[in-house]
Amino acid sequence: MKLKEWLAPIVYLASNWISLIGVVLVTTSGILWLFLLPSTLRGHSPDPYIGILQFMVLPAVFFLGLGLIPAGVWLFKKRNKGKLPDVFPPLDFSNPRFRRLLAFLGATTLANFIIGGQLTYKAVSYMESVNFCGQTCHVVMKPEFTAYQNSPHSRVECVSCHIGPGANWFVKSKISGSWQVISVTLKLYPRPIPTPIENLRPARETCEVCHWPQKFGGDRIRVFNNFSDDEKSKWTKSVLLMHIGGGNGYEGIHGAHMGPGVKVRYAHSDKQRQKIPWVEYTGKDGQTFTFKADGYKADGPGNLDVRTMDCMDCHNRPSHTYELAERGVNRALAAGDLDRDLPYVRKVALEILKAKYATTEDSERDIPAKFKAYYEKNYPQVWASRKAAVESSARNVLAVFSRSVFPEMNVQWGAYPVNLGHTDFDGCFRCHDERPSTKGNRTIPQDCDTCHKTLAQDEESPKVLADLGLDKPRAVGH
Numbered sequence: 459m460k461l462k463e464w465l466a467p468i469v470y471l472a473s474n475w476i477s478l479i480g481v482v483l484v485t486t487s488g489i490l491w492l493f494l495l496p497s498t499l500r501g502h503s504p505d506p507y508i509g510i511l512q513f514m515v516l517p518a519v520f521f522l523g524l525g526l527i528p529a530g531v532w533l534f535k536k537r538n539k540g541k542l543p544d545v546f547p548p549l550d551f552s553n554p555r556f557r558r559l560l561a562f563l564g565a566t567t568l569a570n571f572i573i574g575g576q577l578t579y580k581a582v583s584y585m586e587s588v589n590f591c592g593q594t595c596h597v598v599m600k601p602e603f604t605a606y607q608n609s610p611h612s613r614v615e616c617v618s619c620h621i622g623p624g625a626n627w628f629v630k631s632k633i634s635g636s637w638q639v640i641s642v643t644l645k646l647y648p649r650p651i652p653t654p655i656e657n658l659r660p661a662r663e664t665c666e667v668c669h670w671p672q673k674f675g676g677d678r679i680r681v682f683n684n685f686s687d688d689e690k691s692k693w694t695k696s697v698l699l700m701h702i703g704g705g706n707g708y709e710g711i712h713g714a715h716m717g718p719g720v721k722v723r724y725a726h727s728d729k730q731r732q733k734i735p736w737v738e739y740t741g742k743d744g745q746t747f748t749f750k751a752d753g754y755k756a757d758g759p760g761n762l763d764v765r766t767m768d769c770m771d772c773h774n775r776p777s778h779t780y781e782l783a784e785r786g787v788n789r790a791l792a793a794g795d796l797d798r799d800l801p802y803v804r805k806v807a808l809e810i811l812k813a814k815y816a817t818t819e820d821s822e823r824d825i826p827a828k829f830k831a832y833y834e835k836n837y838p839q840v841w842a843s844r845k846a847a848v849e850s851s852a853r854n855v856l857a858v859f860s861r862s863v864f865p866e867m868n869v870q871w872g873a874y875p876v877n878l879g880h881t882d883f884d885g886c887f888r889c890h891d892e893r894p895s896t897k898g899n900r901t902i903p904q905d906c907d908t909c910h911k912t913l914a915q916d917e918e919s920p921k922v923l924a925d926l927g928l929d930k931p932r933a934v935g936h
């Protein structure tokens with residue numbers, strides 16, 4: 459009698475299809491969930507689809523199955539008026555019902571393992587790839603993906619930056635990743651994708667996995683190429699000695715904001731963090747100073763959003779660098795992609811680039827055509843004798859456009875401000891505008907030697923480059 463009561467549930471289970479389906483659902487979802495676990499525990503499953511699968515779909519299926527089991531038993535009992543079927547003892551192999559149950563459970567479990575293992579293994583490794591991130595949400599992330607491919611981080615996977623290590627990140631990425639997939643599917647996403655991002659924003663620790671503070675420091679020479687809009691597109695260069703600084707000290711740009719114990723907090727009045735009326739600086743000696751922009755009356759940040767400065771407040775475009783048209787054209791000219799022997803090439807290119815194009819298709823058709831038409835009409839001789847140069851330059855004007863403008867996502871020139879520098883956007887000057895501190899006699903300085911020594915500014919052949927032997931054309935390609 460005891461035994462019979464014990465085994466009754468199994469008999470009930472084996473005797474009705476509803477409960478059996480429940481069992482299948484519970485085991486399938488359970489096993490799939492387990493298969494997904496190792497990749498997600500590594501903190502490395504970037505993929506929102508896996509997130510949805512593991513944290514929404516599978517649990518739903520699991521609990522549905524769990525519900526079906528008692529429901530089936532209940533229905534079965536009701537139909538049989540509480541009586542057990544007369545197949546007993548069920549543990550007897552001679553009982554066909556029991557044999558069927560065992561075979562059924564065995565086969566489904568085996569199938570689960572084989573199919574589940576194969577599928578999840580393939581899916582996880584595919585979904586972790588950069589291709590997946592960049593291409594699955596093709597239209598939506600095309601701007602980020604394109605800019606990324608042209609950045610120094612083009613070999614760093616999206617997940618290395620956007621998903622940090624640890625449980626905290628793991629949960630964050632699942633929730634916001636799942637939401638992203640839903641919003642892409644339902645086309646709820648805003649265009650352009652707003653920046654700065656709230657979720658999945660890389661943390662300082664993320665960057666420091668590769669760029670540990672001890673590693674960078676000192677000064678670094680940088681050459682900026684500029685061209686004018688005259689007939690010859692005159693080439694000038696600025697040479698700056700950037701005071702990178704850092705290490706673990708207080709010198710230079712990094713040391714000033716990120717040295718041990720140093721903390722800079724700021725309040726911003728717009729979403730893109732371009733307007734910063736209030737700054738608080740805590741130095742290495744623990745003293746705190748407040749700096750307020752011209753016209754800002756309140757003492758504290760009031761109800762403005764306050765942030766503690768980290769790498770991304772300056773390096774907000776480490777891998778999605780969209781250029782302004784001028785900078786893109788300068789780069790193409792310096793690289794020889796646009797032919798400087800074509801009269802007014804810079805001016806013409808810029809005019810064409812800054813016109814509006816409603817779709818990528820329009821830009822691909824119209825930009826090269828307009829460029830060619832200009833020379834055909836205004837410089838027939840150039841067009842006749844240098845057709846190949848005009849045509850290849852025309853293609854490269856389009857390339858400048860395609861790197862930074864994405865009509866479908868409403869990403870136009872300058873949609874994503876760059877905070878590093880001060881010539882294209884306010885950047886450093888968002889704070890470095892000589893604003894005074896409320897106590898003590900100091901400012902956030904704009905003195906031109908604060909951040910870089912200007913070794914040459916817009917010179918045709920800076921002496922410093924000649925001294926360093928950097929003035930000769932590169933051997934490659936010449």
Ligand code: HEC
Nearest residue numbers: 592602606611614615616619651653654655774776777778
């Ligand atoms: C070197 C680190 C790094 C890598 C690698 C990286 N990102 Fe980003 N990404 C960032 C930072 C930093 C931001 C801007 C954060 C901010 O200002 O809030 C950002 C912003 C974004 C945004 C928000 C829109 C925008 O442009 O501000 C999207 C979408 C995005 N990244 C997608 C990707 C994709 C897709 C990949 C891989 C193809 C990728 N990211 C690779 C660092 C990275």
Ligand code: HEC
Nearest residue numbers: 610611614618619660664665666667668669769770773776
């Ligand atoms: C997985 C490793 C990795 C991570 C994570 C990473 N980077 Fe990088 N970063 C690189 C590599 C590799 C380069 C290229 C170095 C080179 O070209 O010499 C680079 C280059 C850079 C440069 C120099 C670009 C230049 O013009 O020379 C900056 C600035 C930079 N990273 C900032 C960041 C920031 C900010 C983050 C965090 C959002 C970050 N990186 C995250 C590996 C990484």
Ligand code: HEC
Nearest residue numbers: 662665666669674675678680700702711715768769772773
């Ligand atoms: C106050 C703004 C600011 C902050 C904060 C900041 N950086 Fe920088 N960083 C700069 C500037 C400016 C440069 C020089 C850019 C140039 O050469 O044009 C630079 C250069 C770099 C370089 C290239 C160094 C080299 O020698 O070429 C790396 C790598 C880098 N930063 C990483 C980081 C990381 C990681 C963090 C966070 C721990 C960080 N930065 C925080 C402004 C900042």
Ligand code: HEC
Nearest residue numbers: 710711714724737739772878879886889900901902908909
């Ligand atoms: C959020 C505000 C803010 C931004 C943005 C900012 N800084 Fe600063 N910076 C400060 C504050 C505050 C100080 C400390 C001023 C003081 O010592 O009184 C400072 C100090 C410095 C110093 C040291 C100055 C000295 O005389 O010792 C350098 C160098 C510097 N910043 C470079 C930069 C560069 C380069 C950028 C842009 C890439 C930048 N800063 C962006 C707030 C900012």
Ligand code: HEC
Nearest residue numbers: 682696878879880881886890903904905906908909910915
């Ligand atoms: C708070 C720091 C800071 C101060 C102060 C500062 N600069 Fe700069 N400047 C930078 C940074 C950072 C860059 C490099 C931007 C980049 O990497 O693209 C830069 C770039 C430049 C460039 C080259 C830009 C280009 O695209 O051709 C020039 C020229 C320049 N600065 C001139 C000046 C002059 C003139 C002053 C004085 C009014 C000044 N800077 C003050 C941080 C500063």
